[in-house]
Amino acid sequence: MGVFLVLFAETRLLVGFFLPGDSLLFTAGLLCTAHAGDKVHLSLLLVLVAAVAGAVAGAQTGFWLGRRGGRALLARTTNRYLVEGTARARRFLARYGHGRAIVLARFVSVVRTVINPLAGALEVPAGTFALWQVAGGLLWAVGVTVAGYLLGSSIPGVDRYLLPIVGIIVVASLMPVALEVRRSRRAGVPSRRRDRDGAVDR
Template identity: 40%
Template sequence: MSSIVDSILGASPWIVLGLVALVVFAEDALFVGFVLPGETAALLGGVAAHRGHVPLVAVMAVVVVAAIVGDTVGYEVGKRLGPRLLGLRIFDKRRDRLDGAQNFLARRGGSAVLLGRWVAFFRAVMPALAGASRMPYRTFLTWNATGGLLWGTAVVLAGYLAGASYARVEQAIGRDGALVALAIALLGLLVWRIRRHRRGGGGADDGTGKDAQPHERAHS
């Protein structure tokens, strides 16, 4: 396994970036995460940057963009295929986990998209589930972009800082990533609700932005 990893890390910088982008994208858009998590590819990209083989900023940009675009494609697949997608045989052995992901999405709404980014199985299915549930795309995109930016930056940096010890970092992220994401998502949800409350807390009006009092005086 280490020889395979070394051969990948020693390939042309464009090939390294292309492979990283392809796996991260396909994980969310095509369910490749069941076989090879995009998290591993992002970590290896960080390791390649640590070795000076590719620029760190380039790896971050590739991972973040691939994550966001991959989620968007997964969302569209779920929106268009709906129940037929959820009935695929690929989910037969993971039916309980899929049901859990659907319940999680129903409870958390948009924040589940961000949280799902930190758990391998959720990362692979959450975009499609959001599309199948008809979540408004604007809501999905907001949480998707936030999750892609946070996850992509964190995982690539973890691989960069770990260097040759990336395998241990990969295990740690898989175990603790959901807890970190939960804290971030809850904070974001709190800020969103406070802002929504403030926007909706203005004075009484008739929906046109005009005060209703002159109309009331005309009938008194």
């Protein structure tokens, strides 16, 4: 139940980017193995069902919330971060196409949280979104969980290294976001310099 609730919140609510989706799935996979120890041992089948259900239901709910109220919010918002985030989402969808963008977003922390309501607000076709978010949800939830399970099955006492492993996963999931922010800031520096130079010339 905990796996379902966390993934549902992470993929539905805009505040969900604080929740540890990748690390939770990987850790749950580890705890499904025989080497996980006697204190906590989860059922792989139940974890997979809860993970897929939470990821799919959360994304679909986020999409419909964006479809119902997102357009009006974006039309009147003056929040710089929301405006910039919407612009990046537009570019992301245009660059990769709806299908690839929705699937790829599953594997990037923060992006998988905001892409669902923004896809609804930006009028991505409902059928297209449903098809690709289910495909991406299956690939992400099952893939990350099974990766943790396979690692735990192959390394005895892997639970002793749980914290370093989770730390690596968190850093890896945030790396694409950090690189995108850095690229955006670098791209913005020349334009600001041109604005200042133009102001001086005038």
